[in-house]
């Protein structure tokens with residue numbers, strides 16, 4: 640049986656990052672991520688005021704308290720600045736989880752997203768003992784699909800014409816999955 644029971648927030652550490660509980664004081668840094676129209680182009684409407692980011696932190700913190708989702712603030716180890724938000728929704732009964740991830744655009748292309756995802760995958764497979772991880776992403780969100788493929792996620796299907804995005808176009812919704820056997824097979 641998995642050892643995780645939500646009694647304590649699962650802080651994860653990597654070489655350059657700490658994935659930790661969100662705090663009210665992260666609101667400005669979260670706003671920098673969530674107000675960027677390019678980061679948000681396949682996600683919810685960009686925040687226009689920091690109060691929306693502050694409310695979001697409260698909402699996400701409650702989801703952890705209700706044992707519904709884990710949302711990690713991705714912060715730089717050197718100064719604790721929040722540069723992203725990673726999430727995992729765990730279905731214990733079916734031993735699967737869904738993940739989400741985004742990073743402040745100033746930190747793209749530095750393999751920080753990969754570093755954070757590696758830590759989240761290890762937590763999911765080793766601590767939660769999931770059999771399957773799933774990510775839903777817009778099919779032409781190339782930065783996102785590149786990250787998933789790098790970690791061995793397989794494209795399982797595309798829901799055609801799935802969502803109407805900011806560009807006024809309908810986009811396909813892709814489902815990517817990674818099974819425990821594939822994850823373990825890909826480990827060094």
Ligand SMILES: CC(C)(COP(=O)(O)OP(=O)(O)OC[C@H]1O[C@@H](n2cnc3c(N)ncnc32)[C@H](O)[C@@H]1OP(=O)(O)O)[C@@H](O)C(=O)NCCC(=O)NCCS
Pocket residue numbers: 677678679681739740741742743746747748749750751752753754775776777780782783785786789
């Ligand atoms: C998805 C996201 C987190 C990826 O971040 P990232 O900074 O590109 O990730 P990384 O730096 O770890 O790079 C991942 C891979 O892409 C490659 N890559 C990154 N930028 C690249 C570029 N400009 N050109 C070519 N390859 C690039 C990296 O080299 C790496 O592969 P490698 O280690 O095999 O070389 C980021 O684009 C993001 O926040 N997007 C907006 C939010 C979003 O859409 N989230 C998903 C919603 S479901």
